[in-house]
Structure formats: structure tokens, C-alpha cells
Amino acid sequence: MSAVLLDIANLNKSFESSSGTVHALHNVRLQVKEGEFVTVIGPSGCGKSTLLRIIAGLDVGHDGQVELSGRPITGPGIDKGVIFQEPRLFPWLTVEKNIAADLSLNKPEVRREVDELIELVRLQGFEKAYPRELSGGMAQRVAIARALLRNPRILLLDEPFGALDAFTRAHMQDVLLDIWQQNKTTMIFVTHDIDEAVFLANRIVILKPRPGEIRNIVTVDLPFPRKKASTSFQQFRVKVLSQFEKIEELELIDSSGI
Template structure:
């Protein structure tokens, strides 16, 4: 696909059928994502964020419109699309290194080398032989990220992966993920409810309206890394996201509400 576009979503519509009739989850969504971008998607509960990720992952193909990865319509799940859930979903009977390898053999020198590289990348040296029950929530999620990266996906989809973590661990995991992205430049789409998290991580912030999910706005984020949440430029962009998120209410109301 030309112009560096990796993912091309055109006129995406998704309706779920229930006993009470159709529920429109996504309406007329258009989005182009370039290779190497870090995109955050933010919106209220039920606006279709997770549904969008599942469609891109090939986990839900009952939709209208066009969703293409490198010019090919997404029709099924595959190793070219990594998916990180809110819960790590590790195999409790396997060690860290075997969870990362999953169905691939650590006896293969190439797999062994790559697993070791990923363990270093996600900062889990010394825990190779540990089992999930011996890991913290943040460590378990790092194992899940390493497992997804093992097959070098073209795109990594993250569905509120840090939502269940405490504030300190969440902040640490954001740093780890940015480190992974800056080293690998894997294209990422990261769903979150947290505006600060969206601004802290992304190159572009996609804001969805309440159901049915339509794009309210897309804000570019060219703040340099590492980002300082207390900086004036960070707070200015945060307020812009809040303004778009809540329907462009007067800026001063958000300044007062945020105590700035």
C-alpha cells in the first residue's frame, strides 16, 4: 500500500444482533494508520473501542465496509496481528520463557535467541523460569506482550492492557511499552479510558463518540519523548482532548475543573 499506510479502514459499520433488535456499535468509521505509528483510541464505555480492535485483529469479520492490512482485506486472525487483552491470559503450567515461546520449541536456537532478546526487552531477566503465579500483574502483562512480539506482527493491538494495574505499576508499564515501541517501531493501536495515558503514549489520539462509535476527532501529538505530564504543553494537549471528548465545552471550564 502506498504512502506508508499499513492499516486502511474505510466506511466501517458494525451492528450486533440481540433479542431486542440490532445494536449499532460502529458507524461510518474511517481511519488510516501508517507503519510505525503509535495510535491511542479513547472514548466512553460502549463506544466500540474493543469492537474496533477485534475487527482489525480478524476476530470479528461480520462487518460492513473495508478493513485492509497492507492492502489485503482482513478476513481472519493471524500471526501478523498481535492482540493484548486486559488480562495477560498466560498458561499457568508454563514458565515465563515457555509462555513466550508458546507452541514454538525453545530447542530451536533461533527461537531460543529471540525469546532471550524479548525477555531482555520487556525487562524480565532473572524470571525466565518463574511461573505466572509467581509474577505481579505488570510482569505477567509483559510476558503477554513478549509472546505477541515473538512472531513479529505487523501491528500490535492493545485493549486496555494496563486497566487493572495500580497507578505505580501502570506508569512503569507505560515506560516499558514506549521502550519496546521505540526499539521495535511495531505499529500499535492502544485502547484506553485514560486521557493522560492516551496523551502520554501516542503519536495520534483518536477520539470516539458514544455509541455508535464514530470518530469525533483525531489529534496529532508531536510532544517529544520522554513526556512530562506536568508540563504546560502536555496539559494543553490534555485539555484539547478533554474538549473534544466532551463535545467542545468552553475551555475555561476544563481549566477550572483541572485546577490549572
């Protein structure tokens, strides 16, 4: 059995707004094991991105325990890779130099690892291309490769495919699963899309809003590769949908239109 990598207990997060105190997260308890793929889903305002920022060490103003490999998370670091909705590439650097970033491609070990990652994210032939020459999906693959080069213990993805068209999004889901299955990097993936959550995850963490709390955690024991049109997939989809009691929550989270 895999060891626990991320341990969250009694996590509470509040902040002040013009209308008073906002309780973003309340008594969140979650453990994530080495090599696990966890998706986090819930309506807007339930604290999904806040939770990810806390795990990333980008927000340390909270109460409770958040530990990675048994150590409190006190700030960002190379042990935590973060992928945002926008790729955030350096426009003046080529694909291979964006992946290397502050590391020198003149070092044989860096050159080798960058080449391996370019193959892993399916960008062979685009090594010398600039961000303006890439599609949105390709740019996100560069961002993912850049994060993986640092060999993070955990990769945190905040709706990374939210701005992509449906076809590209489906392709990127396949790419990400390939990366996860080959690298076994622990991943936490925030999404609004139920189909995406079921397609990718070992477990789905379902948050409810006001305050942000874990409503349920659903284990997805479907074998890979998964077919979204299959009966078993649709059964899991309905299982997740059933966790949302209010019609406005369904409207906010069910993006498939089914």
C-alpha cells in the same frame, strides 16, 4: 514518509440485542502508517473494543473495508498480535516457555529471540518463574513478549494496563514506549485514560458513542520522553477533553480526577 499499513473505510458494525439493533460503529474511516503508535479513547459503549476486534480479525461480521498491507482482514493471524486486559498466560509454563508457546526453545534462533525479548521487556532473572510468581505488570510483559516473538505487522492492545495499580501502570507505559521505540512495531492501544493516551501516542482517535463514530483525531507532536506534569502535556490533555461535550462522557473517560 511511512506507508499506510492499516486502511479502514466506511466501516459499519451492528448487532441484535434484546432491545433491538445496536449500531456499534458507523462510517469509521482511519489510516494507520507503518511504525505509528495510535491510541483510541472514548466513553464506555463507543465501540473501542469492537473496532480492535475487527482489526484483529476476531469479528468479521461487518460492512466496509478493513485492510492490512493492502489485503482484506478476514480472520486472525500471526501478522496481528493482540494483548488483552488479562495476560492469559499458561499457568503450567515458565516465563520463557510462555513466550515461546508453540515454538521450541531447543531451536537456537527461537532461544536467541526469546532471550532478546526477555531483556527487552525487563524480565531478566525471571525466565524460570511461573505466572503465579509474577506481578500483574510482569505477566503483561510476558504477554507482550509472546506477541512480539511472532513479529506481527501490528500490535493491538485492549486496555492492557486497566487492572494495574497506578504505579505499575505508569511503569508499564514506560516499558511499552521503550519496546515501541526499539522495535518500531505499529501499535493501536485502546484506553479510557486521557493521560495514558497523550503519554503514549503519535495520534489519538477520539470516539463518540451511539453509534460509535470518530469524533476527532488529534496529532500529539510532543517529543519523547513526555512529562505528565508539564504545561505542554496538560495543554494536550485539555485539547482532548474539549472533544467531549456531555458531562457524562467526561465522567466516564477522565480517570485522573483532575
